[in-house]
Every structure is written in C-alpha cells, then in structure tokens.
Amino acid sequence: MIVAHPSPDLYGSDLQLLASIEGFRDAGWAVTVTLPRTGPLVAHLLARGADVRITEFPVLSKSLLAPRRLPGLVVATVRALWTIRRDVVASGAAAVWVNTLTEPVWVLAARLARRQVVCHVHEAEEAQPWPVRALLAAPLLLAHRVVVNSAAARRALTQVLPALARRTELVYNGMEGPPDPLPAARRRPGQPFRIALVGRLSPRKGTDVALEAVALLRAGGADAVLDLFGDVFPGYEWFEDQLRRRADEADLRGAVRFHGYVNPVWVPLGEAHAVVVPSRAEPFGNVAVEAMLAERPVVASAVQGLTEIVTDGTGLLAPVDDAPALAGRLRELYDDPDRAAALAAAGLASARDRFGAGRYREQIAQVLGRTAARRQATR
Structure with missing residues (x-):
C-alpha cells in the first residue's frame, strides 16, 4: 500500500500516522509512505518498517486557496497528477491511503490508477465560508472510504456534502500512555x-x-x-x-x-x-x-x-x-x-x-482491509 502524507513534522496528524503505520504493519501490509519533503518524521517511519519516498506534490493551504493563487495550484496539480499516477501503477499497490484533506491530487491520481482510495480526514473546517469548505471536501467524493477522527470532523464534511455520509467512518485517534507512571500532580507547599x-x-x-x-x-x-x-x-x-x-x-x-x-x-x-x-x-x-x-x-x-x-x-x-x-x-x-x-x-x-492505541491500530487496519478486499472482488 501507499500512504500519502503532507508533512514530515512530528505534530498531531504526523504522530497519528505512525500509529496507523503500526496498525497496517501488524495486519501484514507492506507500506510505502510518500512525503513532499524530508524531515524528522522520516526516521520514525523507517523505524516502523515503512519505506519512505520523497515526491514533490502540492499540499493545500489557506494561502493557496486565495483567488490569485488558484491558477498556480491548478498547474502544480496537473503537473504532479500524471507522475503520481504512474508511480502508483508501477508500485503494484492495492490501495492508497491519503492522510488528510490537503492532498487531493493523490485521491485523483489513485482513482486514475484504478486503486482503492481511503482518505483519513484530520480536519474539521467549520469556520470557513461554505464554498471553501465544499471545495476542500469535494475530492472526497472520489474516495472509496473516508475515515474521520471525530464526530465534529464528520459533521463538517456532511454539512456541505451530505453524500459523503454513506462512505464515512468514525475512528477515534488512539495513543500509548507514558512508559512509566508519572509522579502525582499535587502541588507541594510553596510550589507554583x-x-x-x-x-x-x-x-x-x-x-x-x-x-x-x-x-x-x-x-x-x-x-x-x-x-x-x-x-x-x-x-x-x-x-x-x-x-x-x-x-x-x-x-x-x-x-x-x-x-x-x-x-x-x-x-x-x-x-x-x-x-x-x-x-x-x-x-x-x-x-x-x-x-x-x-x-x-x-x-x-x-x-x-x-x-x-x-x-x-x-x-x-x-x-x-x-x-x-x-x-x-x-x-x-x-x-x-x-x-x-x-x-x-x-x-x-x-x-x-x-482512546487506546491497540484499539486504534485494529480499527484502522480493518478499514484498509475491507477497502482492499473490495478491489480484489471487482478484479
């Protein structure tokens, strides 16, 4: 399988990706993660048995959605689309997991490559104008399955595109606790x-x-x-x-x-x-x-x-x-x-x-397994 991820950093969705990779690997998947640039996340992915490829592709941001920047975004998307499609076909991957809303080029390229596509949504854009929200969510209509990490994220999508409700599944994030118990939180006298x-x-x-x-x-x-x-x-x-x-x-x-x-x-x-x-x-x-x-x-x-x-x-x-x-x-x-x-x-x-890590890894692997099985059934 291929996982497309927009950032090589180590914040919320980046760290949750590591838990997803563990779930996929536990279920027997060979995983290749594609990033737009290198960064601290790479070492953590390699440590979890994933291959890593650096491939330039457009990642959506608020600034890119400004009217004056949209033509450039369209050009960058078209340029990346056929390269990504070719790479997906050459990889032999059964499925493509697109991690966040910000990589619509991967959803489209995977569909053109006739692969099963899951998009894992970590966003809940409710403050943006309706047209912007609809534009962000529209590529999900091409995904075979959409995973959201909260009911709030699901609501943000289905408010603008109700048709997404049928293909959307809620899987709460999961994480490990500290390796050892932490000291009690009570303050000592005189302590701030x-x-x-x-x-x-x-x-x-x-x-x-x-x-x-x-x-x-x-x-x-x-x-x-x-x-x-x-x-x-x-x-x-x-x-x-x-x-x-x-x-x-x-x-x-x-x-x-x-x-x-x-x-x-x-x-x-x-x-x-x-x-x-x-x-x-x-x-x-x-x-x-x-x-x-x-x-x-x-x-x-x-x-x-x-x-x-x-x-x-x-x-x-x-x-x-x-x-x-x-x-x-x-x-x-x-x-x-x-x-x-x-x-x-x-x-x-x-x-x-x-929000346990074991529960998360099992659920996320089940989503991928069901999606990939659909491809096998239709071949």
Missing part, C-alpha cells in the same frame, strides 16, 4: 501551580487566550505559571513575537516559559499540575488525551472534538476564546486539589478505555 500547554504556537490553538487566563489567575492571587511546549509554523513568527511581548509585560513577567518543540511529551506533562487546551478549533485534540493518559486534570475549550474527549467528570470545559472563563476553571483546580486529582483519575480511566 504549573500549567502546561502543548502544541503549535498559533492563534488556532489559543495560546494567547492561555496567557490572558494565567494573567487573570495571578491577578486574583494564584501563584500560577504557564509552560509552553511547541513552536510556530513558518510564516507565523509574528505570533510568537506577540506572545513574547505579552509575556514580558508586568503582570506576566517571569510566569511564562517558552520551551520550544518537545517530544515525547511525558516529561513536561509530568511536571505540570494541570494541562490547558484552549483551542479555537480542534477536530480531535491529541494533547487532551495525552494529558489524561498522564493523569493530569485537563481544562479545554468546549469546541469540536474536544467535547468528545473531555466529558462530564473527566475534565473541565470552558467557552471558546474566553480567558476569564478559562481562568475560572483553572482556579477551580487550584483551589480544590482533591477535585483536581479525582478529575485526573477519571480522565485516565476514560482515555485508556476510549
């Missing part, structure tokens, strides 16, 4: 309340909301500090500069630390007393699951996939883009360590039951 935020520094992830919430906590007398684990997409350096300027203001000075990208996340999570996930949009929310597996209480935005992970009694939710509400939820954990510990324990049990 450490809040962790793991993820890209971006407006979408609500990093700025977390800073404002911590400023409000401190203004209310809480000895709270914020640890940020993540870096920026190229082109978003302005946002990191904005965050750093805010962190250097008097009410936050010395209370926000920028650690950059960290993997694995277990050491930083083990040092936290709470984890915040203040995203403005979040199709799933791997970090929320990782925090629960680390037995840390989670405060998350009540948005999209996060509401499917953080349920009653397993964590706390706050309205989106609402720093005072987020601060209030964090204050509940600060003031009531027993409740924080109970939420962390319940979150751990829920994450193990609903």
